[in-house]
Amino acid sequence: MPVSLDGLLRRERALFLQSHPLSAAAYREAGRHLFGGVPMTWMNKTAGGFPLYLDGAHGARVTDIDGHEYVDLCLGDTGAMAGHSPxxxxxxxxxxxxxxxxxxxxxxxxxxxxxxxxxxxxxxxxxxxxxxxxxxxxxxxxxxxxxxxxxxxxxxxxxxxxxxxxxxxxxxxxxxxxxxxxxxxxxxxxxxxxxxxxxxxxxxxxxxxxxxxxxxxxxxxxxxxxxxxxxxxxxxxxxxxxxxxxxxxxxxxxxxxxxxxxxxxxxxxxxxxxxxxxxxxxxxxxxxxxxxxxxxxxxxxxxxxxxxxxxxxxxxxxxxxxxxxxxxxxxxxxxxxLTDEAFARMHALAARFADGVQDVITRYALPWSITTLGARAEYRFTPSPPRTGGESHAASDPALDDYLHLYLANRGILLTPFHNMALMCPATTEADVDLHHEIFEAAAAELSR
Incomplete structure (x- = not known):
């Protein structure tokens, strides 16, 4: 029988909890002295119920305190567009x-x-x-x-x-x-x-x-x-x-x-x-x-x-x-x-990202779209890109967002938690982009069963 989105989301949340015991424990402990359990309340925007805790970050890679390494396509929601600790x-x-x-x-x-x-x-x-x-x-x-x-x-x-x-x-x-x-x-x-x-x-x-x-x-x-x-x-x-x-x-x-x-x-x-x-x-x-x-x-x-x-x-x-x-x-x-030359390379990677995502959207007949802005790309749950903020807001699907974010995070890819944005930095590689495509396609295949 096909698995519902709710079922997929429950499975991914269980996997997230099982795979990140140290982050879960750190979050519980932080609740004793931090308002909301986090240094800043927006850090509670997390699909898994608690945030990943940082151990280290270099270039386009992040490692959490449970020892998992991620390709970071979030990059501090633009704050680390130069890469981590260049x-x-x-x-x-x-x-x-x-x-x-x-x-x-x-x-x-x-x-x-x-x-x-x-x-x-x-x-x-x-x-x-x-x-x-x-x-x-x-x-x-x-x-x-x-x-x-x-x-x-x-x-x-x-x-x-x-x-x-x-x-x-x-x-x-x-x-x-x-x-x-x-x-x-x-x-x-x-x-x-x-x-x-x-x-x-x-x-x-x-x-x-x-x-x-x-x-x-x-x-x-x-x-x-x-x-x-x-x-x-x-x-x-x-x-x-x-x-x-x-x-x-x-x-x-x-x-x-x-x-x-x-x-x-x-x-x-x-x-x-x-x-x-x-x-x-x-x-x-x-x-x-x-x-x-x-x-x-x-x-x-x-x-x-x-x-x-x-x-x-x-x-x-x-x-x-x-x-x-x-x-x-x-x-x-x-x-x-963030030189002129670095931007040219980042733009090429974002184009590669968008092409790969569009290929998956087309092959699985998903009613989604992908939009790029230089080194940034984002998929939305509409057949064509929204033309206003109101249209884009109306297209939001929190459960689908959470599923994709968790599916990717559980397999080593971080997107911006507030939306489905991927950003390239000077340290991002073609292999990083291709890894996203492989995992994104697997997530799409599960939704399409």
Whole structure:
């Protein structure tokens, strides 16, 4: 008799528990002193009922405390896009923190200007400032946009992801209304009061919402990523830029995940022209880092404002932002690891991944699709790729997600726990991709019996 999805999932969970006794025990022990039993509550997003516990990670490989090795296609949900502990970054951190000494001394280093120059080369914005996360880069960009425009609201796309920024946690509900995103924790105010929201790829809705004249900035990813990859339709991003200019609204492009599109993200690959660009995670090679770039015109407008406190308590910046250790890691990552040549190889591997997945989807007549964005690929449970965040959200299938994640993890492959994303790093190999295909096909065959 065919085995149901519930039956397959129960089997995989039992195998996961049996194979990872040390991780299970560590999780139980952690519950005595850690809220939720984990260092950060999102680590409870696990298909097996408890997280794997890390022993070590190098390149594209992760080892857990039970001794299992995995091909890591999660890569820290982009944070380790350079691979785990790449040697140039390890050397730079060792040199800065050990040999030279000093990580947080509230003094700049010459590395910072080198990083700014390299980010300018890649993305085209001339002036940069640093943070520890993309979330903070987005918060600070929003503050600057409000200061310059004198407008109160921010506009985002439904089911976008820009970190834990208060203003972005709203969606378009099935009736077309803007509502706070389900599960929004302790919002200081209803985000409907601070923000406007439209579906990705909907220029008509964008024009309508900008016509109110109260939007300081549109904050967007050039392609949605955290709800599954949703690519822009032809002419959409040009239309966004034209509408923001028409309505005197700034455009902030968040390349934190879409950096996978190339050395300069989608901004360089698609010839985009934002007023502000934010980025984080990947540029530090695993060391917390982020930043935002400003166009020359916007920087001049900010500098011309009187009474704007950009030095002390103005709400832009943090004591650890731009620290010497993070900046050293960013320089090594950008100059020696995530190079133009590395991206070309990563893109070829992602294409190989997508071709193999599509072959399995076709041979087993699965109503699924696969989408790529440079070094990133993701399969969705729809026959054709969703065109909006709302469509992608509606296509979610938690049980099927859990089955695939567990089936792969139990056989040595890690995907991003929040969605079915695979990311290539400079250390990923063709053999790694082919191993995924072998296991993915076995999982698909079991579903098709």
């Amino acid at each position: 040697e140039p970054v390890v050397a730079a951190v060792r040199r800065r923190f050990g040999e030279q000494g000093g990580a947080t001394v509230m003094l700049p280093t010459t590395d910072a200007a080198r990083v700014g120059a390299e980010l300018s080369r890649r993305f085209g914005l001339p002036l940069w400032s640093f943070s520890l996360t993309a979330t903070d880069a987005n918060r600070w960009a929003i503050r600057l946009a409000r200061a310059v425009t004198g407008r109160p609201k921010i506009l985002v796309n439904s089911y976008c992801y820009h970190g834990s920024v208060d203003e972005v946690l709203l969606v378009v509900d099935p009736s077309g209304r803007a509502v706070s995103r389900e599960g929004n924790v302790g919002a200081p105010v209803d985000p409907v009061l601070t923000s406007r929201v439209v579906e990705f790829n909907d220029l008509g809705a964008l024009a309508r919402e900008l016509s109110h004249g109260d939007v300081a900035a549109v904050l967007m990813e050039p392609a949605l990523t955290n709800i599954g990859i949703v690519l822009p339709e032809p002419g959409y991003l040009d239309g966004v830029r034209a509408l923001t200019r028409e309505h005197g609204t700034l455009l902030i492009i968040d390349e934190t995940h879409t950096f996978s599109a190339g050395p300069g993200g989608c901004t360089a690959a698609w010839n985009l022209d934002p007023d502000v660009l934010t980025i984080g995670k990947a540029i530090g090679g695993g060391v917390p880092s982020g930043g935002y770039g400003l166009s020359a015109g916007l920087a001049a407008r900010i500098e011309a404002l009187e009474g704007l406190d950009l030095v002390d308590m103005g709400g832009v910046g943090g004591t650890l932002a731009g620290n010497a250790l993070s900046v050293a890691a960013m320089r090594a990552t950008l100059e020696e690891v």
